[in-house]
Amino acid sequence: MINSTHDSTLKSWVDSANDPDTDFPIQNLPYVYFDRSGADGDGGIGVLIGDQALDLTRCREDGLFASEELAEVAWTLQKGAAVSNLFDIDPEALSAFRARLVALLKDDSDEATRSIVAKNLVDSKSVRFDIPCEIGDYTDFYCSIYHATNVGKLFRPDNPLLPNYSWVPIGYHGRASSIVPSGTDVIRPKGQGRPDPEAPPIFGPSRRLDYEMEVGFYVGKGNDLGDTIDIADAEKHIFGLCLVNDWSARDIQGWEYQPLGPFLGKSFATTISPAVVTMEALAPFRVPAFDRGDDYPAPLPYLSDETNAGSGGIDVKLDVLISTKKMRDEGIEPHLISRSNLKDLFWTVGQMLTHHASNGCNLQTGDLIATGTVSGKEDSERGCLLEMTLGGKEPIELPSGETRKFLEDYDEIILRGFCEREGFRRIGFGECRGVVLPAS
Ligand code: CA
Secondary structure, eight states, X not given: XXXXXXXXXXXXXXXXXXXXXXXXOTTTOOEEEEEEOSTTOOEEEEEEETTEEEEHHHHHHTTTTOSGGGHHHHHHOOTTOOGGGGTTSOHHHHHHHHHHHHHHHBTTSOHHHHHHHHTTEEEGGGEEEEOSSOOOOEEEEOOOHHHHHHHHHHHXXXXXXXXXXTTSOOEEEOOSTTEEETTOOEEOOEEEEOSSTTSOOEEEEOSSEEOOEEEEEEEOSOOOTTOOOOGGGGGGGEEEXXXXXXXXXXXXXXXXXXXXXXSTXXXXXXXXXXXXXXXXXXXXXXXXXXXXXXXXXXXXXXXXOHHHHXXXXXXXXXXXXXXXXXXXXXXXXXXXXXXXXXXXXXXXHHHHHHHHHTTSOOOOTTOEEEOOOOOOSSGGGOOSHHHXXXXXXXXXXXXXXXXXXXXXXXXXXXXXXEEOOTTSOOEEEEEEEEEEEOOO
């Protein structure tokens, strides 16, 4: 629901939050977990505002959340708590908390309050952002029909989309332990591949390392084992979104994936952006679910209701940039290689969640569920190199004169996401970055 916290005229006394290009105006306020790099080395739960992080743990100690209405949220903001402590709080209580944060940060707040808040701001550049919580389980879907078609074409030119695709949201269980925060280096994995189908497979560093532009969402309230989640209630179980880079070794993946799906070609690293953009902040950017027209069957009843069809989609522009070592040495800015949009997914986040729990599987607070590579209809909207270079056949050209079929050592991939709509303030997701290091 759109409310007064989305008002585009709201301004903050934190000047950097009023920069039209910031990802973090007062209308966003995504949650983060940060570690101070300074003397006491302690961490805390925060929200991002402009180029600052507001330490909510210390704000609580200073009595800024003392009202009865905020008691439940305030209780979770204790020292050492994870952001996921907030995830299973009722949306109404979280909404009241967001309204309180806006009141504290907006430009007409009173001087006394402002001085307390100001001493709990920390420069985002001076702290290290960690993943927001211990992620128990990580699932990756395959929800872009354009990605599935483009990849399918490489293997089955005449029949790219398998017959189950338009009926069942396809996914696999990923590896939670290797999820790392933005800025963590990614070591090129070693594994088995079979570059020459006539010769035996070989073991060594991946030669076909790729990224995948994805979005993830965190499970808020879970469900008990044996229970399911109705599509009408699905979004009450989703706390917020982040960016995900599902690094993929195509040679390892291509050799191992049959018959049980992705394994070591994916599990060596998954990078996420640290900021969790709440479903409430995204309210102005909701759009209808994918228009299936006459081309695809309507979803089965358990995956469909009017609300999901009318506003289950989310309009988030997703950019992928690359920066090679040569580009950095020559002072060339990171280069945009694709722009896709979350609204083009065939399945909505609500459908992914409902389907995941439809067999009685218990989803748990803090689980991360990713969408799969987000690609669009156009060539410029392809969310990974496998698609963009047609499996390594057509290299892309970079402003440094270099070309890429797949990633080389010291390449950096930078994912960005942002929402724009006439009449509303632009909000963003920050960045999800990672540099590829040589195999160890
Ligand atoms: Ca993926």
